[in-house]
Amino acid sequence: xxxxxxxxxxxxxxxxxxxxxxxxxxxxxxxxxxxxxxxxxxxxxxxxxxxxxxxxxxxxxxxxxxxxxxxxxxxxxxxxxxxxxxxxxxxxxxxxxxxxxxxxxxxxxxxxxxxxxxxxxxxxxxxxxxxxxxxxxxxxxxxxxxxxxxxxxxxxxxxxxxxxxxxxxxxxxxxxxxxxxxxxxxxxxxxxxxxxxxxxxxxxxxxxxxxxxxxxxxxxxxxxxxxxxxxxxxxxxxxxxxxxxxxxxxxxxxxxxxxxxxxxxxx
Amino acid sequence: xxxxxxxxxxxxxxxxxxxxxxxxxxxxxxxxxxxxxxxxxxxxxxxxxxxxxxxxxxxxxxxxxxxxxxxxxxxxxxxxxxxxxxxxxxxxxxxxxxxxxxxxxxxxxxxxxxxxxxxxxxxxxxxxxxxxxxxxxxxxxxxxxxxxxxxxxxxxxxxxxxxxxxxxxxxx
Numbered sequence: 001x002x003x004x005x006x007x008x009x010x011x012x013x014x015x016x017x018x019x020x021x022x023x024x025x026x027x028x029x030x031x032x033x034x035x036x037x038x039x040x041x042x043x044x045x046x047x048x049x050x051x052x053x054x055x056x057x058x059x060x061x062x063x064x065x066x067x068x069x070x071x072x073x074x075x076x077x078x079x080x081x082x083x084x085x086x087x088x089x090x091x092x093x094x095x096x097x098x099x100x101x102x103x104x105x106x107x108x109x110x111x112x113x114x115x116x117x118x119x120x121x122x123x124x125x126x127x128x129x130x131x132x133x134x135x136x137x138x139x140x141x142x143x144x145x146x147x148x149x150x151x152x153x154x155x156x157x158x159x160x161x162x163x164x165x166x167x168x169x170x171x172x173x174x175x176x177x178x179x180x181x182x183x184x185x186x187x188x189x190x191x192x193x194x195x196x197x198x199x200x201x202x203x204x205x206x207x208x209x210x211x212x213x214x215x216x217x218x219x220x221x222x223x224x225x226x227x228x229x230x231x232x233x234x235x236x237x238x239x240x241x242x243x244x245x246x247x248x249x250x251x252x253x254x255x256x257x258x259x260x261x262x263x264x265x266x267x
Numbered sequence: 268x269x270x271x272x273x274x275x276x277x278x279x280x281x282x283x284x285x286x287x288x289x290x291x292x293x294x295x296x297x298x299x300x301x302x303x304x305x306x307x308x309x310x311x312x313x314x315x316x317x318x319x320x321x322x323x324x325x326x327x328x329x330x331x332x333x334x335x336x337x338x339x340x341x342x343x344x345x346x347x348x349x350x351x352x353x354x355x356x357x358x359x360x361x362x363x364x365x366x367x368x369x370x371x372x373x374x375x376x377x378x379x380x381x382x383x384x385x386x387x388x389x390x391x392x393x394x395x396x397x398x399x400x401x402x403x404x405x406x407x408x409x410x411x412x413x414x415x416x417x418x419x420x421x422x423x424x425x426x427x428x429x430x431x432x433x434x435x436x437x438x439x
Contacts, residue, residue, distance in 0.1 A: 013317045013350070020325045020346045027332070027339030028399065043334050050287060106297030108402055111336055147336070154402060175406045 041142045048113050048145040052101050071097040071243045096121055096246040098128075098146075105238045108154045108175040112136065114244065117144040122246055127200075127207035130244045133235035134158075134213050137206045138246065146246075151213070152178050152238055159203040160213050162192045162230070168201055171213055171232060178238060180217055183230040190228070194218040198232045208247060274311065281307035282327055286334040298416040304331050305392055306425050308345060308352070309385060310372065313365050317353045324349030344396035351391050355384055373426065374433045385425055389418040 008015060075095040096116060103112035116122050118141050128135040128148050136150035149156060152173045160171035160183055167190035173181040183198060196216045202209030217231040285304040292301050308324050315323075328345030332338060356365075359380055373381045397410035397417075 013321075016318050016321055017346060017350045020321055021343060024325070024328070024339045024343035024346060028343060029339075031338030040333075040336060043336070047286065047334050102291060104293065106293040106300075108400055108406060175401070175403060176409065 040140055040147070044113065044140065044145050044147055045142045048101060048115070048142075052115055052145075067243060071245070075245050096126075098122070098244050098246055100241050100244060101145075103150075103238075103241065105150070105152065105178065110150050110152050110238075112148050112150060112241070114138075114146045114148065114246075115144075116246070117142050117146050119143050122146045125206060126246045127211070128244050128246055129207070129211055130236055130241055132212055134200055134207055134211045135236050135238070135241065135244055150238060151181060151234060151236070158206075158213065159201045160198050160232075161201045162186070162190065162198055162216065163196050164199070164210070166190060166192060166196070168203075169230070171198065179234055181214070181232045181234060183216075183232050184224070184227070186221070186228045186230050188223075188226065188228055192216055192230070198230075211247075277310050278307040278323070278327060281305075281310075282330050285331055290331070290335045294420070295416065298413050299420045300393075300413065300417045301421055301424060302341070302344075302389070302392065302396075302417070303421075303424070304328075304341070305345070305348065305389060305421065306428070308348065309388060309425070310370075313356055313369055313371055314367075317350070320352055321346055321349035340396060340399055343399060344392045347395040348388050348392040352388055355387050359384055372433055373429050378426070381429075382422060382426070385422045386418055389421050390414065393418050393421075 075097040098114040098116040098120075100112050101115050104110045112128075112135075114122070114128075122138060122141050124138055124141055126138045128137060128150075134151065136148045136153070138146050138148045140147045151158065151171075154173055154175045156172070158171040159168065161168045162183070167186045169183045169186045171181055171183050186192075194216050195218075198213045198215060200207040200209055200211040200213065212235045214232045214234040214236075217233040219231040221231070222229040282304045285302065289301040289303040293299065294301075304327050308320075308327055311320060311323060324345040325342055328342035331341040331345075335341065356371075369375055371381070371384065393414035394411060397414040398407060401407050401410035
């Protein structure tokens with residue numbers, strides 16, 4: 001016992017370091033770059049109020065108002081277009097206008113904060129688009145604000161398709177160049193060329209189908225066993241992002257619950 | 268001002284400025300990330316016990332993590348810096364040791380001492396932070412590049428801020 005005490009006293013600094021690092025790293029690993037939970041909601045509320053104020057000061061008031069009116073009109077038109085479509089998903093799509101009040105685009109695990117929250121109908125899991133291009137999805141909300149993670153986050157996979165009836169793969173950003181992602185698991189037999197659209201499948205319930213992720217980049221695909229990995233040029237310019245729409249397919253929760261049922265019943 | 272009040276005030280102010288302003292600044296495509304809260308840790312008295320230094324660093328890092336949605340990244344990096352800071356202080360100590368009145372500032376210790384200490388401590392903080400943040404081996408090198416450039420930028424910022432807020436005095 002005395003030896004143990006002596007050991008602790010002798011190495012107290014390094015032991016405290018290890019305990020603190022263990023706590024910090026377990027926090028880091030458990031969050032995997034996704035800011036979620038009660039504390040995040042609290043911080044989101046406090047800080048976003050300040051960021052919203054800064055954003056307001058920096059705006060030219062009239063131009064901002066006009067922009068937002070246009071944005072709301074756009075959202076209404078998109079909703080109406082969705083209602084007139086025969087697509088099951090599109091029938092149920094609604095669009096909410098929002099403004100990005102804070103974002104990080106230069107890290108490997110980026111996020112953005114929007115000035116719309118639960119009071120405006122924003123829900124966790126909603127897809128975010130800008131000028132018709134997919135941006136990311138909402139992962140946490142408060143009454144007034146919401147936080148989302150963009151396509152340029154190296155922990156996320158997105159279900160994507162090349163063209164309207166092309167091969168389906170897993171779209172992912174692996175860090176580094178913020179203008180391109182990589183579409184994995186495309187069969188070697190798939191026919192495509194640089195410039196072809198890469199669009200959402202709607203399978204994840206985050207986006208409706210046929211929202212643009214980007215285009216096949218003008219680079220050679222990489223061979224990965226039986227599959228190809230195809231570089232994709234993002235359609236969105238993340239760093240200049242300001243106004244966005246949130247889309248609700250209303251199916252994300254249903255898909256999650258179905259997947260849960262399947263996983264539980266699987267042998 | 269009473270040091271017992273000055274130290275918490277310094278920590279609070281640097282944290283607040285980091286959370287409210289500097290965390291939103293990413294210059295040169297991510298190669299210029301400012302971590303202003305580390306200035307509060309660097310300005311802790313030279314005779315601070317290593318364990319206290321680490322606990323304060325962890326608290327400062329956790330506050331920034333909470334508001335910058337860092338998920339433990341800043342806490343871990345600040346603790347790493349807190350571990351090495353006493354060693355750096357010892358390496359840079361004058362032959363006769365530090366005097367009771369010595370403060371870790373440009374005014375008290377001179378620009379050379381301040382620069383070496385700040386750059387060494389920030390390098391540890393930033394190398395740790397960008398290596399963790401990279402998350403993949405193929406991004407480590409660019410992460411280290413970001414660590415070096417961000418360190419130099421922070422050092423410059425700290426030097427300018429301290430020169431502006433601290434009155435000129437006799438240098439050692």
